Amino acid sequence: MKSHNLTSPDIGQPQVFRLYVTGSTPQSSRAINNIKTICETYLKDRHTLIVIDLYSDKFGAEADQIVVTPTLVRHSPLPKRRMIGDLSDTARVLSTLGIGHSQTVSSHET
């Protein structure tokens, strides 16, 4: 099961994200918008996104080893993925999450 996940994440399984931001800085806003767009486009109804503002939830930073903001952590499925930055590099985000064009096609086939 684990090895299966490692090699090719099951597209059908919902992806759980946490996005850590700090207030409403331009970077934070961009990151929120970017991940929302990606999720709507590629993971419609198959994702959970929790946006955490570290200014109001101070414990979050330590729990998820956050140093840099914005940071996107994918908690599920494994492996855990971390992305730093405002997520404007869409291609990088997709490849990190294992959501390539081909995979999107194959997911439509199934």
Place this chain on the structure above:
Amino acid sequence: MKKSKAKIQMKALQKSSTGIRGLDEITGGGLPTGRPTLICGGTGCGKTLLAMEFLLHGASEFGEPGVFMAFEETAEELTQNVMALGFDLTNLVARKQLRLDYVRIDRSELEETGEYDLEGLFVRLGHAIDSIKAKRVVLDTIEGLFAGLPSQAIVRAEIRRLFRWLKERKVTVIMTGERGEGMLTRYGLEEYVSDCVITLDHRVMDQVTTRRMRIVKYRGTTHGTNEYPFLIDQDGISVWPITSVQLRHEASRERIPSGIARLDAMLGGQGYYRGNSILMSGTAGTGKTSVAATFADATCRRGEKCLYFSFEESPSQIMRNMESIGLKLDQWEKKGRLQFHTVRAFYYGLEMHLAQMIKAISEFEPDVVIVDPISGLESTGNTLEVKAAIMRLMDFLKMKGITALLTDLTVGSNAPETSNSDVTSLVDTWLVLRDLELNGERNRGLHVLKSRGMANSNQVREFILSDNGVQLKDVYIGPNGMLTGSARVAEESRDRAQQVSRHEDVERQQLALERKRTAIEAQIMALRAEFCAEEATTLRIINQEQQHKESLVFAEEEMGRSRQHDAVKQVEGVAHKIGMKVRNQ
């Protein structure tokens, strides 16, 4: 006036005590309060420990809670590491005096997808500081950010911002940094910290390592500029600077006995001056340790404390050996008056030895320090260094009023009056132990080469190590100089024999005199008896003559009366005749 000046200074630069022995001394009070301090050095030089101690002392002694942000070690590892030093991190954490935060950045896990900043770290640190109202912060080591994050430009900008932010929060910060090539730190952290930079060093010279510390810069204050050796032992870090090089110590007039009564007699009758440095040089086997141990014994017997540094023998060996001359040193050790510090000279460098000795002296606070032998230190540095080190040690001891006895091994062809350590000009009293060779024997001799401020004997005295300790013998000067060993013993017995015969002579003469007196008295008795006899005879004759004369007078009177003559004339003539006769007898 002075007060207001002090006040201004206080305002200008407040310092936070590190609680680390000696570090506050060389920094003039501690690290700059509310500002960052950079501590840099190579691997294993003690950066993390120093930073951790800063927090621990702050939390437990100065009521300043601290945050330790670790980029390399986890909280568990840190807890374990300082456990060995007797600090209970868990307890401090539970009491909200300390907060550990392990920041893990794994570059391989991170994907850079756009612009970012380190606000997350700020929030984390800010939260940690707020949660325990921290006054002190350690970042160990912030270089982890450079290694963990892809964009160095962002990291640099953010670190600069971090320090501004920390200054605004008025927390005292230590950040550590690994030493880099040609730079203090690998990533040039020193450019962010302009207030205080301390380097730690762990240098190997002649296969011996010495830890050193130097304050590279400390803005707005005076500080010690030397490299100071420091120790890491079971008590953590300690620096032992000898900052005073002034000759200002108070000279004591008190005298303390050496433990050898006749040696005291040689030293003006009272022994050493308290607080003086005494050098005792001699070739191998001349009894240096024995004389030193006797002094130690005498010190403890007085109820004072003695610290004995030995570079050659273990404590038990010294105690066993000294038992053979009747010194029971173990009793003093048990009573806590005598402490041994034994270490091979080559285990540490000179500075480390010095630092350790000063530490031991400061902790034990002895009245007397014995270093046996000081020449043990020679192997740890060149002559100049050793001399400087010993000088500093002696200054330190004098400042504290501690009497020091240093033994020195003279080797090889050197004359007994030379000392390899070349410290003879520094010492106040110099005793030389030497071999005295005579009649195919080697014997031990002792003389006082110099002793400042007291009349001292100029004699070379033979001393022996007996069951009852060190004993100086009487001096015998023969036709060929001083007699020692069996020659002295022979001389002594000859002396004794002569004394005996002289004594007998006197007795004989007294007896003869007595006899003569008796004889003369007998003679006097005899003469007196003879005289008595003669006197008796003479008296008898006189008596007879008297009677005869009386009867003659009577007869003549009778005759005259009968013849009716002129009575008076006749009587006078007879009386005259009788007087003549008596006088002739």
